[in-house]
Amino acid sequence: MPELPEVETVRIALARELQGRRIVKTRVHDSRLRFGVDVPRIETLLNDREVVQVRRRAKYLLVNLAGDDVVLLHLGMSGRLLFREPQVAREIHDHVVFTLDDLRELRFNDPRRFGMLDMFPRSEESHHPRLVHLGVEPLTSGFTAESMRRLARRSRRPIKNFLMDASKVVGIGNIYASEALFMAGVHPMRAAGRIGLERWVRLVSSVKTVLGDAITRGGTTLRDFVDTGGERGVYGERLQVYGNAGLSCPRDDGGTIRRVVMLGRSTYYCPRCQR
DNA sequence: CGGGCGGCCTGGAGGC
């Protein structure tokens, strides 16, 4: 569900609300998240701890605690982190509740339970199995046309699949892959290894623009996603092709937006201007 | 061995 812009939207709110605060208590009501939650460890260790910093890596949230431990969270497809007053009744799928030192609660709600929660010493972060294989961050200077072209060299897989491969570049999910390819004018099925430097320049730039604009608008809410205050993201109104099969191309070039399925995921593009 | 695919879950939408 949430891609990089949605996770970053949550990160910004968590940083604002949590940094300098203490988590005074943690209760795990359902440990059946992805990989399972080590309840005794989490409830024991995540108890009277000060939050120093909230970071993001790919679609993961990392919460640094004083004392050099890190809490790792992933929202999966349907995960939400919501601030609630303590008197508000716990809802179905509120699996983990963090109580803060201002007595508010931060609740991890996840109907589909594809999300995850882990905790480990900071020294273990660099070789954590969920993080170790991750590729470059698209909003950093390391994400360049030259490096992508090198990575894609000789790859015959479609560029859309390549862009969604987190071992190459992280954070681009199904929605923003279609949007960035449209902006760059690149056909989603074009072989990644057959994209020249000039096209990579456009593609890298489009990925940065699409993700950056989406963060500015609080992400995209198609169905489930809300920020920590329960607010929807409004980038959905900026989507050019995603979900718009049958409509005419926003470039007004006479093309009609098509939907095809790639790797089992809906993919949208204009066959006229994406080559 | 790069990369496609099944499977993990629940809930909402749409067809009948």
Add this chain to the structure above:
DNA sequence: TGCCTCCAGGCCGCCC
């Protein structure tokens, strides 16, 4: 109203 099928933004692990 109910039941059934299909679909959903992620990602691991298996297997070709």
